[in-house]
Amino acid sequence: MILGMFLVTYATKALLFILGERVRFPKLLAEGLSFVPVTVLTAIITPMIFTPSGAGLELSFRNPQLVASIAAVAASLALNRQLATIGVGLLVYFAWKIGMGG
Amino acid sequence: MNPAMNAATTTPAPAPAPTQTKASSLLAGARDTIPMLVGAAPFGLIFGTLASAGPLAPWQGQAMSLFVFAGSSQFIALGLAAGHAGLAVIWLTTLIVNLRHMLYAASLLPHLKHLPARWRWLLGFLLTDEAFAVMTGHYARRSPTIPAAPPSPPSPLSHWYFLGSGLSMYLNWQAWTLAGLAFGAVFPGLSDLGLDYAMAATFIAIVTPQCASRPHLGAALVAGSLALVFKDLPYKLGLLSAVAVGVAAGMLLMRVSARGQGVRP
Structure with a gap:
């Protein structure tokens, strides 16, 4: 079971890297790939932020993930410093979580 | 916002110095992955805990982290194995869950295709959501204005940075899996601390400028x-x-x- 999972996973991760120079992307595909980072990273975190308990949308100031994320986006726009953005996000998150009693 | 935070933010981020070495790039990659290490910790812990409670032997749980090294698919495989799913189902599910890595590889490939084969085999193994995010941020800083543009001449040490990021994630994942296997049942509250928010905060820091x-x-x-x-x-x-x-x-x-x-x- 684990060996098969390893082979399948390694194939998805490394196949293109291993092919290296032999892979040529058509222009349209290359253009599409330039949107992959912003779309994937955003799509991974929005459910964590907007539906933290896994049920419905929690569009409320009582949702620490949401409040902290708004603060982090604002910090990123204002400061454009990665570490500071993470710091602001985490600070607001934990302050809010504690402040909201949980 | 407290004053200490403001003081910290006015310090400019360390610029890529001309004196970069392999070791310093390796360390920089690991350093920029720290929030991800924190964010992945609860997942590793939960995985280890579930693995110790489920149908697998503890060594199999660790082996899965060692060889598969892809969190979501590891969780799903545990669930499927507990439900007595067949091997073909588990493998096919693993394939689908991990298909996104192919997108990451395609997106990063222009930066890596010049590397020797052994590097590409190794970095492929170490590719994760987190390493992809960190590498995206790394390359975006190198050509800040145009994330869509083809990369400028590949930087000579970026693969060491990638190695530092990937290797730190790997060791971190092994350690937390082991901790979960060993102590997960003892500290059930550890996974509820909200440490996983570190990952979301880091992704925001990477995506917003882009x-x-x-x-x-x-x-x-x-x-x-x-x-x-x-x-x-x-x-x-x-x-x-x-x-x-x-x-x-x-x-x-x-x-x-x-x-x-x-x-x-």
């Missing part, structure tokens, strides 16, 4: 909203669909804005 162009902002908004709509689809299919539509939206916006300015894309 949304400076309207097509990229639009693509991110579409993908993010659809990820909410599709969030209950199994096996990361919601993520893959959200990304597909987001990418299409971005390409469309790129054409619309190019036409508006009378420029060909």
Whole structure:
């Protein structure tokens, strides 16, 4: 079971890297790939932020993930410093979580 | 916001010095991955705990972390194995859940294809959501204005940076899996501390500056909203669909804005 999972996973991760120079992307595909980072990273975190308990949308100031994320986006726009953005996000998150009693 | 935080933010981030070495790049990669290490910790711990409680022997749980090294698929495999799913089902599910790595590889490939084969085999193994995010941030800092443009001459030490990021994630994942296997049942509250928010905060720090162009902002908004709509689809299919539509939206916006300015894309 684990060996098969390893082979399948390694194939998805490394196949293109291993092919290296032999892979040529058509222009349209290359253009599409330039949107992959912003779309994937955003799509991974929005459910964590907007539906933290896994049920419905929690569009409320009582949702620490949401409040902290708004603060982090604002910090990123204002400061454009990665570490500071993470710091602001985490600070607001934990302050809010504690402040909201949980 | 407290004053200490402000003071910290005025210190400029360490610029890539001309005196970079292999070791310093390795360390920089690991350092920039620290929030991800914190964020992954509860997942490793939960995985180890579940693995010790489920149908697998503890060594098999650790072996899965050692060889598969892909968190979501490891969790799903545990669930499937507990439900007595067949091997073919487990492998096929693993394939679908991990397909997103192929997108990451395709996206990073232009930066890596010049490397010797042994590097590409190794970095492929170490590729994760987190390493992809960190590498995206790394390359974006090197050519800040145009995330869409083909990379400028490959930086000579970026693969060491990648190695530092990937290796630190790998060791971190092993350690927390082991901790979960050994002590998970003893500290059940550890996974509820909210440490996983570190990952979201880091992704925000990486994505926000890249949304400076309207097509990229639009693509991110579409993908993010659809990820909410599709969030209950199994096996990361919601993520893959959200990304597909987001990418299409971005390409469309790129054409619309190019036409508006009378420029060909």
